[in-house]
Amino acid sequence: MATYLEAIREGIGEEMERDPGVFLIGEDIAVYGGAFKITAGMLDRFGERRVVDTPLCESGIVGAAIGAALMGLRPVAEMQFMDFISCGFDQVVNFAAKCRYRWNAPVPMVIRGPSGGGTHGGPFHSQNPEAWFFHTPGLKVVAPATPYDAKGLIKSSIRDNDPVLFFEHKALYRRVKEDLPAGDYTVPIGKAKVVREGKDLSVITYGSGVHMALEAAEALDREGVSMEIVDLRTLLPLDEDTVLASVRKTSRVILLHEDTLTGGIGGELAARIAEKAFEFLDAPVVRIAAPDTPVPFSPVLEEAFLPNARKVLEKARWLCAY
């Protein structure tokens, strides 16, 4: 059994064995093994040439990763918390994202790190910053929900020839475990997965939302309602076909994410569904997301803030009764 965290570590380690151009760069990742210990042991295995501790400078780290990627290496840069990517934002959205389009220069790099709430991290250690990058052509955005996918996707991300933002959900790091197949496997970027078949309604989600949906689905089962769950896995490029197929099948859809509502990825999904599966819809397209506030610190507030299985269940009942 591997946790989500171990799966990512395994995936990174395998890619480093496989390709000498893969290296790690970030704050406190070498000697300390990273704030969440994702890179624990890597320094011993691969040496300080390939596991680079930097000063505290996110723009510097992202920029350096871009420069190394342009030279043909495959940097994997850690943000200690994905929230801090805002400090290296320009490098990501303007430098990394646009090189290929502008002058045909590939930037094969990964920026990865913990995101999401549920650990009382407060406004700056709990955010889900994926929507900013989802809106930036040239980037790929990956957000796995399970150990299997986390390992398969980090490996694909490292092999990808475009810049990938890899959002790990910190509340899943040690909470979800599963057996992983022995040896090398990858999960393709850009492919969603129907993680649960159903016929009455669809939940389209990713990351922590998958687990909320699964919990709600079991309760609904007992009520005789069958929920289909699509785990997007990759947010950009979006696997529209799998989403639309599910909606066309069930005719009812909930778009679920932990990120805040307005401007979140649910909007984009709703738009595609309202345009391309319009004739199939039997009910309004419903979104469940965190409300439009910063992530509050105090447990009672954070609990009220975060989506959860109960909130999914309530909306699902409403939707099925529509």
Next chain:
Amino acid sequence: MATYLEAIREGIGEEMERDPGVFLIGEDIAVYGGAFKITAGMLDRFGERRVVDTPLCESGIVGAAIGAALMGLRPVAEMQFMDFISCGFDQVVNFAAKCRYRWNAPVPMVIRGPSGGGTHGGPFHSQNPEAWFFHTPGLKVVAPATPYDAKGLIKSSIRDNDPVLFFEHKALYRRVKEDLPAGDYTVPIGKAKVVREGKDLSVITYGSGVHMALEAAEALDREGVSMEIVDLRTLLPLDEDTVLASVRKTSRVILLHEDTLTGGIGGELAARIAEKAFEFLDAPVVRIAAPDTPVPFSPVLEEAFLPNARKVLEKARWLCAY
């Protein structure tokens, strides 16, 4: 007759006369009067205490504006191009946006500057960065389409007690003109405007999109089709009521923006419509936006990239035939 550019300059000047706490800060805004000359003459009128030329440092400028705003002043910070806000991103989304919620500290500041394409500015001088901020609770996002609104909204933005991002469309600066009322007036933040009544379909848009829609509407008129146009004017907080009222009335809707499609504001609008006006819809919700690429430089590519009246017209015809 005042141009859009002059209207903004007038609005800023009036607010500086009105409130001694209003001051301007940015690169090349004082002696030079700004890259687009929005602040031309301000140094002579108000002196260098209130018109502050800075070094080249967007994060420094935004941060300094935040600090001054926390002390009760009302800074108006210019980004030479709104694209460069990505260099001060963390300050905007984490510092400015969250102070009130976290510790009840108001940050009354405006960040303004030119955005948008159509001037062959290429990938870094043509972007529409509004969607990033639209997704950040605590910010207000304003994007006027006319001189009247530009003046009224810059004045409201300066008086607002929350941080406002004010997106000027550089292609409108000298292109649109109108008579402005004498004396002080404001346009409220958070209120959309039906700029053209119609009954067959609605176009929901803002900024340059308003002008594309108006042009298309005239052509459609000649075909006997009546297009309603809603100018959002403020993107955050969104005036959902006006949008939904229009959709409920016409039952057909095009969401139009110059910004790129995926993750753009059209998605959010579609989601709200598909949830809250579902029963009123007679046709799929349609979006028109720039495609998901960086803004290309060469005129032929930029022309293909940008939405325009012809593209609106074609979609409108399709939608009405649906």
Next chain:
Amino acid sequence: MSVAQAVMNVAEGPGEEAHLSRRFLYYMSLMREVEDRIERKLYRQSKIVGGVYVARGQEAIPVGVGLALEPEDVVFPSHRDLAIYLMRGVGPRQIFAQYMGRIGGLTGGRDGNMHMGDLKLNIVAIISAIGACVPVAAGAALALKYKGTNNVAVCFFGDGATSRGDWHEGINLAAVQKLPLVLVCNNNQYAYSTPIEKQMACANVADRGPAYGIPAEIVDGNDVFAVHEAAQRAVAHARDGLGPYLIECKTFRMTGHSAHDPADYVPKELFAEWEQKDPIRRLLERMLDSGWIAPEDVSRHYDDLRKEVDAAVEWAEACPYPDPATLLDNVYEPRS
């Protein structure tokens, strides 16, 4: 007035230095006591929400600087400057409530631990992004100058912050504009696990002063008198309109980065070495040697302190959590 505070009120007799030393002692020991309670007790009892960062061994910095300031000077404490709050009148009870996510904390449960601010007290709450406060402090300094006051803004940060672009942009902007900004670096030789020599290729943070054309001095950060004097020089410089002034306080982080970090990456000898330089112990020795305090006053003081802190913890534990119905409030100014 609590009994503990009595230590500061020396009726007659001792001179200014003695008086100052008692104020140093009061705030440094109270800060230590509050942080010890949080880190060594409440955190282990799982009563604390979120991360715990304490400043054991570094108390001389906020105290030495803080007592050089006027109430109208605007402070930007970092995550190892708890005494700043105490000196501006925030009680230990509010601090415990803050760390427990209760309504009685300075942010009412909206934000956690050292992310506290109160504009009425001229304290600005930091955000997590290290270094982000520097341009903001420059802007506060700009406003103080703009308004024609002679107050200063004081920005605290660690050695780690000096690698951030914001640090550079903020100081440079303030230097060019000659803003009244005092920059206080807590150089505790580590940023999380990263030792100073992996953060910068110059020997001292103060070596960066010339890059901004501003004075920069190095001070023993474990000597509260030295810190205080340097702060007085810095504040005077800034008040006189001469622009920013940087103080680098050399000290050592006597803990892990936060309560969950055993700091295995720090050579053990360093802890032993710096233990000898503990700023409170040094202060106490000097006070006793100079007759500024009597031995029995010291033990009474610590007894009082413990009682004060006990009471504050009790208050905080009884304090309710925020009402989830308020979740959506105050994202924007409420419409009137």
Next chain:
Amino acid sequence: MSVAQAVMNVAEGPGEEAHLSRRFLYYMSLMREVEDRIERKLYRQSKIVGGVYVARGQEAIPVGVGLALEPEDVVFPSHRDLAIYLMRGVGPRQIFAQYMGRIGGLTGGRDGNMHMGDLKLNIVAIISAIGACVPVAAGAALALKYKGTNNVAVCFFGDGATSRGDWHEGINLAAVQKLPLVLVCNNNQYAYSTPIEKQMACANVADRGPAYGIPAEIVDGNDVFAVHEAAQRAVAHARDGLGPYLIECKTFRMTGHSAHDPADYVPKELFAEWEQKDPIRRLLERMLDSGWIAPEDVSRHYDDLRKEVDAAVEWAEACPYPDPATLLDNVYEPRS
């Protein structure tokens, strides 16, 4: 080989210095000719798309540095370093096509003017955000070291860039890691309309070297020999594994910021003063004085140059615009 290039091929006789001087002359004068054509003719004829930034009077910087490099050294030219492209084999025709948004430009019309790059030529295209290239250049240097080469990365930037956080972060990172990075500052004393004293409170950009523990030297940016020698020292230092090296080239921007800027904010005398120091004129004088070139060779050279440029313009004007059907291509690697 064009006739103009003949100036560089001195069969026998003159020594190394003469040979070098002819290479200087060729590239500096070609850069000037190309930029003059763009700014003074094509731009006014509305044949140029987008903004025009030229480096009149600053040609010694890219040329002096560029000729100190190996082809495998990776360069990050800024917006006043056109000669770098010429030296790496990008022809004037491609440059004109780039400025006209044609398919024959280095970016095929995707991006404009000096945003040109070609990985095969080891030239990285800048992005507009001033200073952003510094951390990226640090990363390129890291890769060169990682791969075990002894090549260096060379990053060009203006005085304005030194105020950006990215500049600080990139240099600091490179210094700590001892990366082979050569930093070349074109200090032309203005960033757009902002004079140097409103950008920094220290006298020289080089005063910032000690803040990063790296050598920094000031050089007369209008003396191509001096620039070249400094670049050789810098490159040797970086190649030897000693880390970054900063060269500050003092010069002057003999134009507005861009072609639409009349530069009214610059005192007229400064233009007159710096006109006397024109780097091409100075070079020519020295060459003539030293007998490294004959007067008739100079005029023949300029004739050739003009012809070369005429032909290049003609080629570019005949070059098609990109096909709008390609608009969506190459956002991502094409799926195979």
